[in-house]
Amino acid sequence: STSNHTGVTDGLDELRDEARLRLQALQERPTPDTVPDEFVSLPATTRYAIAVDTSRARLYLFENSAQGLQLVEDFYVSVGKQGVDKLVEGDQRTPLGVYFITDHLSPRLLQRRFGAGALPLNYPNAYDKLKGRTGSGILLHGVPLTTYSRPPLDSDGCVAMANEDLQRLAALLPQRDTPVVITRQIKWVQATQV
16 A cells, blocks of 8 residues: 555655764764864863764763863764754754753663663753743653664654663763753864863
8 A cells, every 4th residue: 555655665764864874973973182062161070971963863972081071982863753942842852952961760660662761851951941942851761672773853852872872871971960962063173172
């Protein structure tokens, strides 16, 4: 039937989009000694910081040490089905802004769709509330255990990542207060400017 063919075509398009973004991330690496410009004023007491480049479906983990801010690892992620710039509850968009991880949630406390666990973000923050943005429950989370990853635009507004990637990330981070910058596109600047 036509509807089945459309479903197959949509699935292939999603796989192509994911493959294109994964390949692009390998081919277009950040220049060594550069960091996202949002980290220019990162305090020395902040051990880790995360930047999510939604245009590239990529999450970058940085460590702040005596040697300065260094890129530790980066991961493929999925964001909201309707893209970014969350405005209201249920719009299936991922918020843009600066947030903080508030907890580590075990998979035992969550629905199966969240996979290996979740790191809740403090959306809406004070700025979002001032702008009248609504919604809640924005997480960095895993995927169902029967799934490896999801298409680039496939969540209800959260940032979703492969379970093994989420576990590696969560194992490094403190229980709370890691900053997470979610942006349309990272502007990379020399780390010496930080």
